[in-house]
Amino acid sequence: MTPKIRISDVAAIAGVSTATVSRALSTPERVGKDTREKVLKAVRATGYRINAAARDLRQRRAGSILILAPNLSNTFFSRIFAAIQEEASAAGLIVQISDSRIGREKLATLGHDGRADGIILLDGGLDPELVNGWRLPVIQLCEWNAAYDAPVLTVDNSAAAGLAVEHLAGLGHRNLLHIEGPEGNVLATTRRDGFLKAVGDAGIDSAVFEGDFTMESGARAAHRWAALDRRPTGVFCASDECAIGFISEAIRLGFDVPGDVSVVGFDDIEFADRFNPSLTTIHQPREAIGRTGAQYLIGMLSDDGTPTAPDYSIAAHLVTRVSTGPAPQ
């Protein structure tokens, strides 16, 4: 490991003060041409790089925002990440992503000034006391927690669930099943409530199976569904992954989709369109969510005051594909 090079080393080699080196790098126009070249030459010769910790400390900013998500394996997040990345990059900020399930102490440290200037939170399951203790601008995307003292940007999950029910009802299905998300999760709850309200309004029979958004839970639900006497002909899953799990298992059990059962997912992940049968699902504008959220957070960083934001709600829409069809006779 080559010894670390400090700004004073560069200054010594270039024969100038550290202040001049610093200026030559951050505000080149404020340094004489000859001096600038001497400095840059010394920088190249030594391979000097600014020590981020020192700069962050002195400037009281990190030039970066942090995304906290509960599960990095979740395919749903990736497009959101990409959109945030783009917006942040345009604003000269670095994006760091971290798992939000890493223990209280670490989370508190991460969320405190020094390493990041703001936080984008995609997890509604953290301790509100912890989150509200952060002294940084925070914005919640997709998932939220009313106890967090931070603006929210999300789709109207309840209404979206209504769209799914409407679609299935329109196809003649009179007995619907919902496979819900994990207990306590706000998305799971609002989607389920939206489902129940919609079937209630439409006067349709319904049932709810527990699940947890995963393919495995969808597959398990397929078995429970197959064992029923009077099987629902339409299934609304709380996530696309769950829907894919349900369908694949149903097919393995010898059923036809959508011949025997129509399935609607939620999220419209990349695979939804390529799955076989391709998946009818609720499209969440993930790119727009990420982009708008990032813009908003970046705005919070520059404005000094606390811009009390109205919570946005973005429209979601149904994408009709092959996994849903007319109810069997």
Added chain:
Amino acid sequence: MTPKIRISDVAAIAGVSTATVSRALSTPERVGKDTREKVLKAVRATGYRINAAARDLRQRRAGSILILAPNLSNTFFSRIFAAIQEEASAAGLIVQISDSRIGREKLATLGHDGRADGIILLDGGLDPELVNGWRLPVIQLCEWNAAYDAPVLTVDNSAAAGLAVEHLAGLGHRNLLHIEGPEGNVLATTRRDGFLKAVGDAGIDSAVFEGDFTMESGARAAHRWAALDRRPTGVFCASDECAIGFISEAIRLGFDVPGDVSVVGFDDIEFADRFNPSLTTIHQPREAIGRTGAQYLIGMLSDDGTPTAPDYSIAAHLVTRVSTGPAPQ
């Protein structure tokens, strides 16, 4: 925004020196019981959190490792991230993930001391000069670049491609197609070369279509394949996503998989098992790669010397599922 609280504020409230506050927090056993309680009470009252930038600067370590990946949307990475996260957590380190395609300057900054103690690199496409300029331990996982001066942990991609060819040949296929990865990518190259060598050894007809690992490229290749006079009956795709794209499009074009064409993927992502037909593919032990890589990097952090590591190569194996079958007559 509440004013930031410094260690000196806590010290003043508790009526002790900053040194004592620091010790009470990091090495509680080295302060008297009463003092400790006074300090902790003041910490609770103020909501004080250590400023990470200041601590990192003084300690010359960040207590975190950085993962750089070229494309966070890639489903393939998620399981690796999770494994790294677990190992790092056990070692008391925080994991940060960043997109590796964020521009030279930012990358150089990120990769320099202050913010992270070590780097896990999943991108072989960066400027070697940049990477070798980092003054931090670096390890390459999965993808690599011979010009980087850092150990590598990966599967034998060439041999793995051979497994795919062997499998298809064993099923009687005599004319194989490979849909390769993006030009210049080391994984794409080694997989293609492994394919070509294996078909050469087996005396089997072959063709190679260009691709880029994505579903879209697989779908495009399906059209090209369908238009051929003498269609290969076995297809080996450079990634699972590509294979899924190929299959879904082939099915839309009216073909049967594996009836008309057998398809093998590469990676064994979560969806491979749930796709319809489920995907025969090369299983990469992603969890083992992430775990071993993280352990190795963590070792590099503690050992002072530069432990010249032998480059590991991990075995990959074929997982036979439904997307491959006997060659049609």
Added chain:
DNA sequence: CGGTATGATGTAATCGATTACTAGACATCG
């Protein structure tokens, strides 16, 4: 030519923590 504006550079304070060193209080021991 004296006075002022301008631009380049250096000096030293500063960001907020950790920690080497020091010192006092008290216990222990020969």
Added chain:
DNA sequence: CGATGTCTAGTAATCGATTACATCATACCG
């Protein structure tokens, strides 16, 4: 009882940058 050791806690140096302020040289002006 003096010497020595052990705890506890404070003082001040330190990490490596940025930047307010001071200084100096030069240009420009009436």
